[in-house]
Amino acid sequence: MHRRTIGGTAVHPVGLGAMPLSVEGRPAEEDAVAVVHAALDAGVTLIDTADSYHWHAGERGHNERLIARALARRGGDRDRVLVATKGGRGRPGDGSWTVDGRPEHLRRACEESLRRLGTEVIGLYQLHKPDPRVPWAESVGALRELLDAGKVRAAGISNAGAAQIREAHAILGGGLVSVQNRYSPADRSAEPELRLCEELGLAFLPWSPLGGISRSSLDGPSAPDPSGPAPADTPFHRVAAARGTSPQRVCLAWLLALSPVVVPIPGASRPASVRDSAAAAGLVLEPAELALLPDRTPA
Template sequence: MYNTKAYSAASATSPLIFASTPRRDPTRQALSRRDFLANTALIAAALAVGPSCTSSDQRKKINNQSDKGLRVGENKMNTRKLGKLEVSEMGSGCMSISANYGPPADRNQGIQVIRTAHERGVTFFDTAEVYGPFTNEELVGEALAPFRDKVVIASKFGFDIEADGLNSRPEHIKKVVEESLKRLKTDRIDLYYQHRVDPKVPIEEVAGAIKELIQEGKVLHFGLSEPSAKTIRRAHVVQPVTAIQTEYSFMNRDPEQNGVLKACEELGIGFVSWGPVGMGYLTGKIDARTKFDPKTDLRSGFDRFSPENLAANRPVIDLLKQFAEKKNATPAQITLAWLLAQKPWIVPIPGTRNMDHLNDNLGTINIQLTPADLRKLETDFSKIKVHGGRMNEIQMQYVDQT
């Protein structure tokens, strides 16, 4: 699991910001408090990264799109069900606006991106207390306040930011939910995830605490982030789980192999994919020459983002580009369309602080992959070896694999 010392208040939007030198403890390699907060942010959702545009330019580019973007009058955003919770077929991961993929974005810019996403049909917005920490919830709350009743807000608990560690004890959950409600400017959290499974607290106690919050109306639905299939089943007995969030993309297939997708299908639980464009890699805009600032970007410490592995994984990008050319799309749109085609209860949450990237992500709803396309993608991908782990060894210690 994640040690709070692994999550740093690095940036205002995404979970991948600060990776400092870890120190040792008798039981495991721990992370500094700065790393703790940064890594915590990473746990939720990732987005396509890129340069920011000015507000006026962003508006122009949203309304004057290329053939690869989302144009006014094109396909309408559909909805999907996460359990009994109805959301837009594509959500918005808000983390990166505030942290972990670089310095925080300008606040007004972040609000504009979130509100534009809603204008384009997005109703599902994802944040967490550790993103910032705290600042991303505040940003999301302010941005969504004018139309709060028309959107679904997901947030997360599970870290004790002051004590630098995991904490899913019921009394702590009931404390931090009040703080998140204030930051989000709302009287309920639509979907409340345990951010990381706490090995010191039985999942049944966690589910019981959320059940009480649901009875009080402060939380509407229960979620788990990065749990094992076994943990999902145990929690679901006490309080029905609405959604599971974990990293899943064309490049990272762990949920297909560890039983998590199978458990979701059997139990009627929705699946929310964070990192749906490979933490930006599957956009095709990152290569071996790309530099990641270790002070502001968590990816700088990930094996998959080393110059060697960025180069070695290029065949994945080449494959996506081949399909993108056929579909008059972008690599990011192909990987998002691939996710949407896997199951009708999977919802990707790409994130961005950039209007061009927002437009690119939302343009996915105009892309249709045929059964033949999907078979070809799978056949070609099966011949490619993916190099490097999805997170570093320390962060993977906080992923529930029991």
């Protein structure tokens, strides 16, 4: 297994997207902690969270506190895990999402995340989404301030277009290490941003990477599925059947084969799905198999 790099940090090629552990339909806390521990046991060293990953009003930071408690129970594991959190979005508790990219909000949000995570510095702090009401340079400038103040070791941006990535790179320089955009078999619209990450040497962290591939066989029918119903017979399913593995594992292996800068962060709400996702790092698809799966969009 070849590890991937986010900034100067080597990580397991597949991370854990922790959002399902705190939003609608979430498991009980002990079961959620078991998912995090299963990820650690499988070798996962990147955990993606956010201050807005919660369900009810008044529980902002639920996911960050959960991750902190799970890591605290494992002692030394914390030192080998890159915890990536995000600021700039909110959830009023009615199922909706808000966005707030004001520098003063991001500075305050970072301080609150530091307290919830129980750390003096955040390994990777990401701007969750561009705020159309705030100049992009001002929002990214807040990340620059946090880097300069030593509050965060590295910065990332999420849901950003190519022009925004270039502007953030100009402002942050080597402090910008990652871009987290949606990318999956069902949605490859971020192909230009993936190519730009290759050009700039940034890690590309696909969120919802299993879109278009049903996860019900591993996570159960109650698991969150932001991509909606998925067909049960796709090229991924056919390759998986021939290999004797899951289509989800094939999907993640396909993503890893697209580019060495890709580090997918599939969500999970059961230990079985975490273990299956992590095992994708050891699944090397043959050229004939890759020919059956979607190719890179021509430049």
